[in-house]
Amino acid sequence: MKKLIITAVIIFCLINTVVGAYVIVSMEHATSKLNYVISLHQIELLREHLLIYLKKVQSDLSLKNTSHERSVDTIVQNVRYLDNMMSRCMACHQSPEMLTGKNSASKHYVLSRLYGLQNDINVYKESLSRFLTIRAGRQRTELAFDKAFHTAEQLVAEVNTMVHATSAKLAERTQSSYRDISMTKNVLYALVVLGPIVAAVVGFVLIKKVSGPCNTLLRATRKITDGDLDNKIVGLKGEFGQVAASFNEMSDSLKEHMHRIRESEHRYRTLFESAGDAIFIVEAEGPEPGRIVDANPAAAEMHGYTLEELLKLNLVKDLDAPHAATDAPDRIERILQGEWVQAEINHVKKDGTVFPVEINAGLLEFMERKYILAVDRDISDRKKMENLILQSKIEWENTFDTITDMITIHDKDFNIIRANKAAHEILKLPSLETTRAIKCYAYYHGKDGPPKNCLSCSCLETGQPTSFEMFEPHLNKYLEVRAMPRFGNNNEIIGIIHVIRDITERKKVEEALQRAEQMKMVGEWATGLVHEIKNPLAGIKGSVEVLASDANMAEEDRSIVTQAVEEIKRIEILLKSLLNFAKPPKPQLTLVDINEILDKSIVFALRHPSVVANSSSAINVFKDFDPNIPKAMADPMQMQQVFLNLLLNAIEAMPDGGMLATKTFYDAQLNSIQITISDTGKGIDKTLISKVFQPFFTTKRKGSGLGLSITRRLVEQHGGHMDLESEPGKGTAFNIFLNVNSKGKEQKS
Numbered sequence: 001m002k003k004l005i006i007t008a009v010i011i012f013c014l015i016n017t018v019v020g021a022y023v024i025v026s027m028e029h030a031t032s033k034l035n036y037v038i039s040l041h042q043i044e045l046l047r048e049h050l051l052i053y054l055k056k057v058q059s060d061l062s063l064k065n066t067s068h069e070r071s072v073d074t075i076v077q078n079v080r081y082l083d084n085m086m087s088r089c090m091a092c093h094q095s096p097e098m099l100t101g102k103n104s105a106s107k108h109y110v111l112s113r114l115y116g117l118q119n120d121i122n123v124y125k126e127s128l129s130r131f132l133t134i135r136a137g138r139q140r141t142e143l144a145f146d147k148a149f150h151t152a153e154q155l156v157a158e159v160n161t162m163v164h165a166t167s168a169k170l171a172e173r174t175q176s177s178y179r180d181i182s183m184t185k186n187v188l189y190a191l192v193v194l195g196p197i198v199a200a201v202v203g204f205v206l207i208k209k210v211s212g213p214c215n216t217l218l219r220a221t222r223k224i225t226d227g228d229l230d231n232k233i234v235g236l237k238g239e240f241g242q243v244a245a246s247f248n249e250m251s252d253s254l255k256e257h258m259h260r261i262r263e264s265e266h267r268y269r270t271l272f273e274s275a276g277d278a279i280f281i282v283e284a285e286g287p288e289p290g291r292i293v294d295a296n297p298a299a300a301e302m303h304g305y306t307l308e309e310l311l312k313l314n315l316v317k318d319l320d321a322p323h324a325a326t327d328a329p330d331r332i333e334r335i336l337q338g339e340w341v342q343a344e345i346n347h348v349k350k351d352g353t354v355f356p357v358e359i360n361a362g363l364l365e366f367m368e369r370k371y372i373l374a375v376d377r378d379i380s381d382r383k384k385m386e387n388l389i390l391q392s393k394i395e396w397e398n399t400f401d402t403i404t405d406m407i408t409i410h411d412k413d414f415n416i417i418r419a420n421k422a423a424h425e426i427l428k429l430p431s432l433e434t435t436r437a438i439k440c441y442a443y444y445h446g447k448d449g450p451p452k453n454c455l456s457c458s459c460l461e462t463g464q465p466t467s468f469e470m471f472e473p474h475l476n477k478y479l480e481v482r483a484m485p486r487f488g489n490n491n492e493i494i495g496i497i498h499v500i501r502d503i504t505e506r507k508k509v510e511e512a513l514q515r516a517e518q519m520k521m522v523g524e525w526a527t528g529l530v531h532e533i534k535n536p537l538a539g540i541k542g543s544v545e546v547l548a549s550d551a552n553m554a555e556e557d558r559s560i561v562t563q564a565v566e567e568i569k570r571i572e573i574l575l576k577s578l579l580n581f582a583k584p585p586k587p588q589l590t591l592v593d594i595n596e597i598l599d600k601s602i603v604f605a606l607r608h609p610s611v612v613a614n615s616s617s618a619i620n621v622f623k624d625f626d627p628n629i630p631k632a633m634a635d636p637m638q639m640q641q642v643f644l645n646l647l648l649n650a651i652e653a654m655p656d657g658g659m660l661a662t663k664t665f666y667d668a669q670l671n672s673i674q675i676t677i678s679d680t681g682k683g684i685d686k687t688l689i690s691k692v693f694q695p696f697f698t699t700k701r702k703g704s705g706l707g708l709s710i711t712r713r714l715v716e717q718h719g720g721h722m723d724l725e726s727e728p729g730k731g732t733a734f735n736i737f738l739n740v741n742s743k744g745k746e747q748k749s
């Protein structure tokens with residue numbers, strides 16, 4: 001096609017050039033011919049003028065010597081015109097127009113005739129001049145006249161001949177020029193008419209050549225647009241042939257792509273429609289966000305609608321439960337920001353049933369519009385299972401935590417990985433969920449490593465369950481320990497389970513029973529002993545006192561007897577204590593002010609002979625009495641004895657002086673009064689702590705060892721209890737806890 005257009009353009013240009021050249025040449029030719037004819041006519045005119053002036057001069061000659069004679073000047077004037085005409089004739093014949101196109105022979109002939117004519121005119125002028133100037137005689141004058149006249153006649157004849165000869169030629173030339181011009185004019189007319197026709201024909205042919213293939217291509221394009229990808233373009237050549245080939249290739253490739261797209265679409269459609277989860281495509285923005293654009297059959301079935309009904313609904317407004325719908329704008333906003341949102345929400349079925357779904361939703365963009373792809377899974381069954389599991393877990397944990405025994409589960413590295421509530425509270429364990437490496441030995445024994453001969457460790461080594469009882473000083477508790485091995489999938493030991501019971505109370509009861517038994521025995525024994533000793537001792541005492549009353553006794557003997565009396569008195573006191581211990585008097589309960597009794601007891605203690613005797617060491621007394629202590633039901637004498645025993649022990653524990661601190665405190669919640677008597681003395685060794693309350697246990701040279709046992713007995717008779725804290729070298733503190741009965745409390749208020 002390109003070649004055709006180029007060829008057409010070249011031909012068109014050539015035709016234009018040739019026609020133009022032809023027109024130019026024709027015009028040039030006609031113009032020059034016209035110029036030539038004009039020149040010929042001018043010459044013709046000059047010749048005729050020449051003839052006229054010749055005839056004028058001839059007539060002037062003829063009229064000479066007549067009444068119509070003209071003056072010589074007029075004749076001369078006419079001769080001059082004649083000469084002038086001749087000169088112009090010569091000039092004209094020698095002009096380029098006249099010489100152009102003539103051969104040299106013709107030129108020579110014309111010029112020789114002209115020169116001949118000029119020569120004749122010159123002869124005529126001479127003859128004329130002689131005739132006009134001669135004055136010699138008539139004969140000569142007539143001769144001159146004749147010659148001149150005759151020459152003139154010849155000239156006229158010659159010029160006439162020339163005029164006749166040239167007039168015919170001039171007419172022929174003029175005719176020829178006219179024909180040429182007319183010819184040129186016709187050619188120009190023809191060109192003016194034919195030019196557009198030829199251009200139209202060429203254009204038509206070209207358009208025909210171009211529009212045909214274009215229409216074929218257009219038709220093929222329309223067919224492809226209509227989906228006919230099998231249509232092929234045939235019969236086109238040249239450039240259009242190449243375009244058609246490319247077009248056919250394009251339609252083949254398009255067909256293949258369409259095939260792949262259809263296959264892929266089919267796959268996804270199958271996936272979409274056969275998926276067990278509900279799949280929704282909903283509008284993410286616009287006037288109605290949440291409007292369902294597409295959904296799969298599972299979505300319809302899950303919500304109890306038909307697919308047609310579902311496609312008219314709005315996911316948020318119609319399917320989300322009210323609470324889920326409230327949160328929907330926030331979810332949509334997050335999705336629009338590119339987040340893939342996962343959540344568990346409630347949906348509502350067509351019949352109003354609310355059920356839980358797990359949603360996974362993300363942004364989907366096509367055709368420059370934003371949609372949400374939401375995959376919803378009905379998790380009703382899973383939720384039921386989770387609730388069951390949770391329920392079981394809660395039940396198990398409640399059971400686990402309800403057990404009052406400490407239960408701790410350990411791994412092989414002595415880490416507690418699980419513990420029940422009792423264990424948490426007693427061992428003061430941190431949260432096992434947040435803290436790592438909670439070593440059992442640290443919390444059970446307060447140690448940096450497993451204790452030596454740890455029986456639980458043997459269980460870990462042997463895989464055999466073990467049980468034992470122990471007192472754990474770190475917890476200040478008696479424990480009944482049971483250790484059981486934990487086995488892994490391959491029957492290997494992966495740790496142990498400890499079930500530990502706090503048997504402190506049981507032990508205390510056992511001890512109390514044992515003590516009560518002891519007391520009973522001691523009491524019976526002491527009563528008998530006191531009874532047996534009392535009477536002889538009274539006799540001894542009376543005898544010794546009689547001896548002591550002898551005024552003549554030597555001073556040395558008197559001091560020995562006095563010492564004997566003192567020792568007998570001490571035995572009496574001891575017997576009294578023994579009797580007191582064996583058969584303590586019943587407390588006489590009355591409303592008492594504990595602060596007051598304690599304060600008085602401090603005064604007595606500081607004045608006690610044993611203290612006064614050792615007054616060299618400074619005892620600082622510190623009192624911290626709670627002013628809000630209510631009055632309590634107690635025996636004031638027995639309470640005083642209790643405080644005195646403790647105060648004296650404290651002072652005796654500080655032979656080098658120290659701080660004797662006393663404190664009272666009322667615990668309103670427990671409705672109990674706590675009295676603390678502490679010292680900064682030598683303290684009690686840990687191994688002896690459990691023994692100090694036993695009767696007759698003493699570390700003192702003159703001690704009876706009955707002070708603390710009587711004290712505890714009196715406190716327990718008042719419904720209270722007591723304990724102690726001691727650190728060797730730093731001091732000891734005894735705590736007494738007395739219940740305030742309601743009557744006592746009312747009295748205070």
Ligand SMILES: Nc1ncnc2c1ncn2[C@@H]1O[C@H](COP(=O)(O)OP(=O)(O)OP(=O)(O)O)[C@@H](O)[C@H]1O
Pocket residue numbers: 645649650651653679681682683684692697698699700702703704705706707708709732
């Ligand atoms: N505050 C204390 N500091 C250090 N040790 C103490 C203290 N109180 C008691 N003890 C120890 O407890 C033992 C028993 O005391 P308890 O009062 O029963 O008898 P005692 O003081 O030895 O004799 P008694 O009280 O009959 O004179 C004491 O011997 C002493 O070793």
Ligand SMILES: [Mg+2]
Pocket residue numbers: 645648649703707708
């Ligand atoms: Mg004592």
